């Protein structure tokens with residue numbers, strides 16, 4: 001598809017390691033995604049050439065998390 005993009009999201013709720021783990025699990029399923037999850041800042045940074053910001057928001061929604069693009 002297009003060139004690699006970096007998206008940073010604020011994700012809620014993100015209150016414990018369990019939240020962080022479920023986000024990691026969901027992102028792991030996507031191919032062609034590099035991610036960094038920061039539990040303290042409630043942010044998730046995603047590098048990908050395959051998914052749009054909206055698709056990533058939908059992925060988080062699928063596990064009950066609201067992601068807002070920063």
Ligand SMILES: [Cu+2]
Nearest residue numbers: 015016018019
């Ligand atoms: Cu949690």
